[in-house]
Amino acid sequence: MSKTPQEIVELLYQLLERSYSPYSGFAVAAVIKSGSGRLYGGVNVENAAYPLSRCAEQSATLQMVSAGEREIAEVWVLSRGAQPATPCGGCRQVLSEFAHPGVPVHCLSADGPELHTTVGALLPHAFGKQYLQPDQD
Template sequence: MTLLDEARAVRENAHAPYSGFRVGAAVRGGSGRVYRGCNVENAAYPEGVCAETAAIAAMVAAGETELAEIAVIADGAAPVSPCGGCRQRMAEFAGPELRVVMGTTRGSSTAVTLGELLPMTFGSHRSRA
């Protein structure tokens, strides 16, 4: 199963009763292990959680801190890119060469690097981007 397939599968679990916009994400940690996450909306907007954030949190909860690849999928005419907050979260655990695959439930996809998505990363002592 590809990383995009993993994201597609977990998207079905998204809790999106307000927007109806379900998103799935899967990340591959430095160990090669895959972690999945979906968006979880909340009536107390904006207290929801993005799919990418959920997947990264699952990776960290499992004890990994190196992000090797990420895939995100949603329903739309074109692939949807991660929001700015999620881009910054990716930069916390990966460098600018991180491969980011974005896909649609209709079958189209594209891949870019984190450096292309977030060229001027806000740094911390942990950031490698």
Template sequence: MQLKDAARAVRENAYVPYSRFKVGAALMSPSGAIHVGCNVENVAYPEGTCAEAGAIAAMVAAGETEITEAYVIADSPHPVPPCGGCRQKLAEFAKGGVTVTLATTDGQEFVTTVADLLPGAFTSTHMDKA
């Protein structure tokens, strides 16, 4: 419940004067710490920041580099999946089996994994020369 509450609370801080579409994200790291982020728009699209990217930046700034669980919430008719870029960002810091809960403000939830969000993810192993 901690991740849900944290994501819901940070969502209220989103800066969305253009889309009016607030998104909040909360990540848990192995230490049990919760790192949050909200979307931040910019009049010069696409220079804004997604909630997931903001939470990842907060986690790294706190000295952690692994996600053990993620929760993303938006005011939408259906749970909203992360954009393609954020799927890759999640895959950078989370193992494939890490749970990602996508939720709406009215209580709908869809539980998935990082691997299901980004099958065939590009990883550092693709850069290894055998």
């Protein structure tokens, strides 16, 4: 059953409460809609050893891949604050592995502002599989 945008936003708010962000205090939730239409949620999970922390977008993508899916159809991100937080550079690269450049990315702020963009706009000229394939002349 396909969820409406409002239902996805409600899910994002539920997920936001599960964020583990004791160091930054910056909670983030993400929902990935896969090519099959299933939804995968994730939250940021911080660690006292900062490099081991994971972003919400990565958490959601890992859930999708763990379920056996490989195609992102849409991305939703929710954070608290005056500005909508966009995926960080690392998350942009992770998203680009499973999403074509035209996939919509909806960045929402709990305070109201929204940014609607695409994976390609967030990461133009992404490094991808095409660089790892030998030229086929």
